[in-house]
Amino acid sequence: MPNLNTAEKSFLNQITQLVEENISNEQFGVSELADAVGMSRSNLLRKIKKLTDLSASQFIRNVRLKYATELLQEGSYTVSEVSYKVGFGSPSYFIKCFRELYGFPPGEMGNHEVQEQEPEVESEQNAPSPREKFPVLLISFFAIAIIAAILYVVLGPSSEDKNKAKSIAVLPFLNDSNDTTNVYIINGLMEATLNNLQQIKDLRVISRTSVEQYRNNPKPTPEIARELNASYLVEGSGQKIGNQILLNIQLIEAKTDKHLWSQQYRRDTEDIFTLQADVAKSIAEQIEAIVTPEEIKRIEKAPTNNMVAYDLFLKGYDLLGKPTEENLKTAIPYFKKAIQHDEEFARSYAGIAIAFYLLDQHKTEKHFADSINYYADQALFYDSKLPQSLTAKALFYMEHKEYELALPYLEKALEISPNSDVVLIFLVELYVNHLPNTEKYLEYALKGLEIDIVAAYDSAAASFSYLHISNAFIQSGFVDEAAKYIDISLKYLPENLYSQYVKAFIEYAQNEDLNQLNKSLLAAFEKDKTRLDILQEVAKSYYYLRDFETAAIYYKAFVEARVMYNLDIYPSENGKIAVTFDKVGDQELADKYFGLYKSWAENDPSIYSNFSLAFYYSFKGDTDKAIDYLKAFTQQDNFHYWTILFTPIDPLMDNLKQHPQYNKVFCEIEDKFNANHKRIEKSLQEKGLL
Numbered sequence: 001m002p003n004l005n006t007a008e009k010s011f012l013n014q015i016t017q018l019v020e021e022n023i024s025n026e027q028f029g030v031s032e033l034a035d036a037v038g039m040s041r042s043n044l045l046r047k048i049k050k051l052t053d054l055s056a057s058q059f060i061r062n063v064r065l066k067y068a069t070e071l072l073q074e075g076s077y078t079v080s081e082v083s084y085k086v087g088f089g090s091p092s093y094f095i096k097c098f099r100e101l102y103g104f105p106p107g108e109m110g111n112h113e114v115q116e117q118e119p120e121v122e123s124e125q126n127a128p129s130p131r132e133k134f135p136v137l138l139i140s141f142f143a144i145a146i147i148a149a150i151l152y153v154v155l156g157p158s159s160e161d162k163n164k165a166k167s168i169a170v171l172p173f174l175n176d177s178n179d180t181t182n183v184y185i186i187n188g189l190m191e192a193t194l195n196n197l198q199q200i201k202d203l204r205v206i207s208r209t210s211v212e213q214y215r216n217n218p219k220p221t222p223e224i225a226r227e228l229n230a231s232y233l234v235e236g237s238g239q240k241i242g243n244q245i246l247l248n249i250q251l252i253e254a255k256t257d258k259h260l261w262s263q264q265y266r267r268d269t270e271d272i273f274t275l276q277a278d279v280a281k282s283i284a285e286q287i288e289a290i291v292t293p294e295e296i297k298r299i300e301k302a303p304t305n306n307m308v309a310y311d312l313f314l315k316g317y318d319l320l321g322k323p324t325e326e327n328l329k330t331a332i333p334y335f336k337k338a339i340q341h342d343e344e345f346a347r348s349y350a351g352i353a354i355a356f357y358l359l360d361q362h363k364t365e366k367h368f369a370d371s372i373n374y375y376a377d378q379a380l381f382y383d384s385k386l387p388q389s390l391t392a393k394a395l396f397y398m399e400h401k402e403y404e405l406a407l408p409y410l411e412k413a414l415e416i417s418p419n420s421d422v423v424l425i426f427l428v429e430l431y432v433n434h435l436p437n438t439e440k441y442l443e444y445a446l447k448g449l450e451i452d453i454v455a456a457y458d459s460a461a462a463s464f465s466y467l468h469i470s471n472a473f474i475q476s477g478f479v480d481e482a483a484k485y486i487d488i489s490l491k492y493l494p495e496n497l498y499s500q501y502v503k504a505f506i507e508y509a510q511n512e513d514l515n516q517l518n519k520s521l522l523a524a525f526e527k528d529k530t531r532l533d534i535l536q537e538v539a540k541s542y543y544y545l546r547d548f549e550t551a552a553i554y555y556k557a558f559v560e561a562r563v564m565y566n567l568d569i570y571p572s573e574n575g576k577i578a579v580t581f582d583k584v585g586d587q588e589l590a591d592k593y594f595g596l597y598k599s600w601a602e603n604d605p606s607i608y609s610n611f612s613l614a615f616y617y618s619f620k621g622d623t624d625k626a627i628d629y630l631k632a633f634t635q636q637d638n639f640h641y642w643t644i645l646f647t648p649i650d651p652l653m654d655n656l657k658q659h660p661q662y663n664k665v666f667c668e669i670e671d672k673f674n675a676n677h678k679r680i681e682k683s684l685q686e687k688g689l690l
Helices: 006-021 030-037 041-052 056-074 079-085 091-102 106-111 130-154 159-164 180-198 208-214 221-228 269-286 293-300 307-320 325-341 346-360 369-382 387-399 403-416 421-434 438-451 459-475 479-492 497-511 514-527 532-544 548-564 571-583 587-603 609-619 623-633 641-649 662-686
Strands: 167-170 232-241 244-253 258-268
Touching (some): 006 041, 030 041, 030 056, 056 079, 056 091, 056 106, 056 258, 079 091, 091 106, 167 180, 167 208, 180 232, 180 307, 244 269, 258 269, 269 293, 269 307, 307 346, 325 346, 346 369, 346 387, 387 421, 421 438, 421 459, 438 459, 438 662, 459 479, 459 641, 479 497, 497 514, 497 532, 514 532, 532 548, 532 571, 548 571, 571 609, 623 662
Parallel strands (some): 167 232
Antiparallel strands (some): 232 244, 244 258
């Protein structure tokens, strides 16, 4: 603390007295103190920081805690009574703050002596004169500046540091009431805080899924922050008493376990949306996040003006967050009742649409497609910029397998809510399974990994998450990165067979050893011979080795299983299957699978249609037509690395490789892939994802 002059000491005494005069009023915070002292909030913040090296909220809290020590020393009050007398709405929060400041709980006050720490002031007798001090300071300043500049240039901030700089996790809020029926309200406040922060592009907000594990499994702050790779944690607790909501919020700097800001709110339930917006804006202000006017507008927008409707919505939303079939069916009536009280409640319409989609998900026969469409359209009608409305409409199109129509709704939802893990999950699914795009797949998979820290709560989920990242990297030609993440995947779940056979292909990308690839795939298949995905990969490895007799054995087992179980899987492999049967003399089966392959290639909506047709006409001997299709494919972007790696050794291409234009056209494809790879690398580095 700096040496204070008389005026500065007088100012601190004045604001201390003002806090003490309002000591039992938990609503007396920074804004109220600024009004009482006749200063703007920003000027008060700066002045208190300058004079005490504390934030204004810390200063107020310390005054309250100092006053608490005096009451405790009197011995006339319990700890709970003291907490309320000094303006703490929650005894548990009071105990936590007291321990952090004094090093022991308030209940042990009688066993300790609280000592005031006076600031160290350099005596005038020993202090150097300004003339003596200035050259030293000047030299020190320039030396430090030069060293700092060199370190920044040489070392630079790592991508992990940049990504972590404004990363924040909102931990599950605690219910301070003994009334368990209040839980959905407190959960709703936590969700609102999370959703509001997710809309701020300058923040990286950890997903609800990642933080939920800490609800019943509390850990020390530094450990939680390390597991979530977060710079800041938000803790909260509260309760509803009558028509009022009591909420305690604190913002913690993870690396120091220091409380940067805390606030106690007591608001009428009708002011709940203002409360939610104030919490998000205060947190953003404390960590100096850039919040655009458009983001503020969205944060401040109330979802409904009807408190009965909102209460019903919260009950439904709490169930939607735990999406068992029973919970989903129970949630829908709550949303419908909310709409009866406010027919323009977009969040409730979206909630119904999403619940119906989840009820239909993974079922062969769809029952709720019309309902999904109706409620999604209603949600969009009443709020076309609500991320949940946009997501609901996208899910309707995904239900109907109209993926290109779903895409713009999800992209818009992510633009509005850049930290939405739900939207990212659906985008990754689209770009890897339905609308192949290696750049988008990799970008969204990496973003998803940043905010959904599955490694913190589920080793199996972590394994598959890192598998996704590895697969995204290898498809874009990042072989070393793919190898790194596939090893992490297998570290979390060594028996993950998906990761085992993807690792086999990554190793092939490193050494181009087909025999080793075949050996690794066989080892994976031996562990589970019911796996049709690995079965066809084993067959493919023999196909590339041109051991068609053995390939035919495995392919025959694969196609028989596909027919037996009525599975429409791996249609792109029918060309290789046809070649294999042709080579072993089974012309009838060869013709059958060539026909299936041609039909699939002609109707394939992805970027690979022309590429697949080039393979077909190559094997049929029409190399001029094949080269035309291959030329058409050169106009595509974001095709995967396997295109470059396996095309030159594919028996389907044997005829086309004799065409005089083949080498030139394939070089164009390689050059385009390499240029795209460099562009993706630069883009990911600029976004701090690589």
